[in-house]
Amino acid sequence: MDAQNQILIFDTTLRDGEQSPGASMNREEKLQVARALARLKVDIIEAGFPIASPGDWDAVKAIADELDGPVVAGLARSLEKDIKAAAGALKNAKRPRIHVFLATSAIHREFKLKKAKDEILKQAVNAVKMAAALCPDIEFSPEDASRTEPDFLCEFVQAVIEAGATTVNIPDTVGYALPEQYGALIRTLKTKVPNINKAVISVHCHNDLGLAVANTLAGIQNGARQVECTINGIGERAGYAALEEIVMVLRTRKESFGGCNTGVDSSRLTPVSRLVSSLTGVHVQRNKAIVGENAFAHESGIHQDGVLKERTTYEIMRPADVGLEQSNLVLGKHSGKHAFGDQLKKLGYTLGEKELEDAFERFKTLCDKKKTIYDADLEAIADDLLECAPAVWELELLQVSSGNKTVPTATVRLKKDGKVYQDAAIGDGPIAAMTNAIDRIIGIKTKLLDFQVRSVSIGHEAQGEVDVKLECGGALVHGRGISTDIIEASAKAYLNAVCRVGTVKNKKA
Numbered sequence: 001m002d003a004q005n006q007i008l009i010f011d012t013t014l015r016d017g018e019q020s021p022g023a024s025m026n027r028e029e030k031l032q033v034a035r036a037l038a039r040l041k042v043d044i045i046e047a048g049f050p051i052a053s054p055g056d057w058d059a060v061k062a063i064a065d066e067l068d069g070p071v072v073a074g075l076a077r078s079l080e081k082d083i084k085a086a087a088g089a090l091k092n093a094k095r096p097r098i099h100v101f102l103a104t105s106a107i108h109r110e111f112k113l114k115k116a117k118d119e120i121l122k123q124a125v126n127a128v129k130m131a132a133a134l135c136p137d138i139e140f141s142p143e144d145a146s147r148t149e150p151d152f153l154c155e156f157v158q159a160v161i162e163a164g165a166t167t168v169n170i171p172d173t174v175g176y177a178l179p180e181q182y183g184a185l186i187r188t189l190k191t192k193v194p195n196i197n198k199a200v201i202s203v204h205c206h207n208d209l210g211l212a213v214a215n216t217l218a219g220i221q222n223g224a225r226q227v228e229c230t231i232n233g234i235g236e237r238a239g240y241a242a243l244e245e246i247v248m249v250l251r252t253r254k255e256s257f258g259g260c261n262t263g264v265d266s267s268r269l270t271p272v273s274r275l276v277s278s279l280t281g282v283h284v285q286r287n288k289a290i291v292g293e294n295a296f297a298h299e300s301g302i303h304q305d306g307v308l309k310e311r312t313t314y315e316i317m318r319p320a321d322v323g324l325e326q327s328n329l330v331l332g333k334h335s336g337k338h339a340f341g342d343q344l345k346k347l348g349y350t351l352g353e354k355e356l357e358d359a360f361e362r363f364k365t366l367c368d369k370k371k372t373i374y375d376a377d378l379e380a381i382a383d384d385l386l387e388c389a390p391a392v393w394e395l396e397l398l399q400v401s402s403g404n405k406t407v408p409t410a411t412v413r414l415k416k417d418g419k420v421y422q423d424a425a426i427g428d429g430p431i432a433a434m435t436n437a438i439d440r441i442i443g444i445k446t447k448l449l450d451f452q453v454r455s456v457s458i459g460h461e462a463q464g465e466v467d468v469k470l471e472c473g474g475a476l477v478h479g480r481g482i483s484t485d486i487i488e489a490s491a492k493a494y495l496n497a498v499c500r501v502g503t504v505k506n507k508k509a
């Protein structure tokens, strides 16, 4: 592929994606995602917003220290303290990038920044110069660019490139643009900004009207060569342009994009999608393009018949192209640790020696309960073991009684630092009784915001996965638990969430 047609994939799952309500990840979880993104072969990973919190700074640093494939970017407002924080966190990155931004639209200038055009321009130029003195790779984003006066935007882009920006990103911050209009804006920049060829044009589209991917593609057709996106399209509000959709459109419809393509290994799309969904607690809808559970399922008889006779009658992509195994039955009782570890790696998990040992033990136990083990079961085991939340409180015993003529009652015994605590409580149902008992032991008050039970794989003996979202002392956290018993899975998920309070940051700068 020649450089002209290379579309750079800038993944911001860890920054813009993590801003989805309740999707906060801690350092260890972010590292897991970053490693999976590196294996997916994205070009740039936006690891976070270092000034936002010490936790964010730490996570960006950990990712920058470890990865040596992709460029690692950190976000900064056009302020000295932000730029210094980003440069500090990226100090050991092999290929660092500072991503600086400042809003340019009239509505943001007037109401948010209360500054005139020339002041904004000066602040941006100074910020880029400051960042360029610390880092050779600088991206600049005029926030709300799609609602900025095009003439001013051109003047602005020219000035930041002159100051040293090597990538200029044109965000549709509020998801307001239409494809034709957004494409025309990119074309305008391409033709009217005299020094535009000194920088890469990037697109950044939110999904408020469901047009994020369409707008992104219009950007590419009009000269953009970097796209910003997230796994599963997660992001604030209605989300963001989905990486997997952009990659597969370019691959499947190459001819409509002048041969443009990405360097992404599409066979890793499904594993990464699952990893992100389980670490953030943000599930993928069944009918989601590319990575939804039903994306390759042919239910109608006519379709099934057609696909069996000739796959291309109804299938434009092969399941294997996106990493979906034809048969996802993988391992059994007699599989060895090596095969087990290999399969986990294939699914996107990097476990340490000790974690792998524990995971293998659990796998063996599960094999006794369940005849067939699916990828999803392995993922559930691995997720459970990634020491993502310190297990401060451990579940020792759980006894619940419920029924239509009894008062739901739960007795819970928890262990912390070797000491055992026990209490009992009633509730409207068995789950409420269980959480009330836990609250009494720990001495907390929580508000349960979401509670979901699903089956991890298929069959009667399937493991149940419970995801909870709750609020505790102003923090929004999620937790998950698995077990073949869903009440136990609920207790584990609840405790997992409670233990996460304080390990994730919840408020943005």
Ligand SMILES: [Zn+2]
Pocket (backbone or CB within 6 Å): 016, 171, 173, 204, 206
């Ligand atoms: Zn954004």
